Amino acid sequence: QVQLVESGGGLVQAGGSLRxxxxxxxxxxxxxxxxxxxxxxxxxxxxxxxxxxxxxxxxADSVKGRFTISRDNAKACLYLQMNSLKPEDTAVYYCNxxxxxxxxxxxxxxxxxxx
Numbered sequence: 001q002v003q004l005v006e007s008g009g010g011l012v013q014a015g016g017s018l019r020x021x022x023x024x025x026x027x028x029x030x031x032x033x034x035x036x037x038x039x040x041x042x043x044x045x046x047x048x049x050x051x052x053x054x055x056x057x058x059x060a061d062s063v064k065g066r067f068t069i070s071r072d073n074a075k076a077c078l079y080l081q082m083n084s085l086k087p088e089d090t091a092v093y094y095c096n097x098x099x100x101x102x103x104x105x106x107x108x109x110x111x112x113x114x115x
Contacts, residue, residue, distance in 0.1 A: 006022050020036065020082065026076065028073055034051055035048070036095060037096055067080060092111075093109050
């Protein structure tokens with residue numbers, strides 16, 4: 001059973017930074033795709049950033065230039081460095097991992113950005 005555990009969320013002022021971590025219970029080399037999603041109150045869950053097994057990355061337009069996704073295979077961890085945070089970044093952030101055809105999710109970590 002794959003487990004993903006997020007950490008690093010919290011309360012930060014606008015313009016600040018946070019680094020989210022996602023620890024996997026097994027080697028992340030086996031995943032085809034890993035990514036971060038977020039869900040704000042009353043809104044649908046949306047893709048924030050993802051990294052493909054070959055190393056290529058994709059970002060939502062709203063976070064390009066501010067967020068950076070990375071992974072450490074040795075530590076079986078996925079990261080999301082978030083800079084220049086805005087109040088509209090407030091949401092629960094979820095770690096996702098795909099090993100076709102299966103899809104795995106963490107429990108989420110709250111990020112709150114105050115104005």
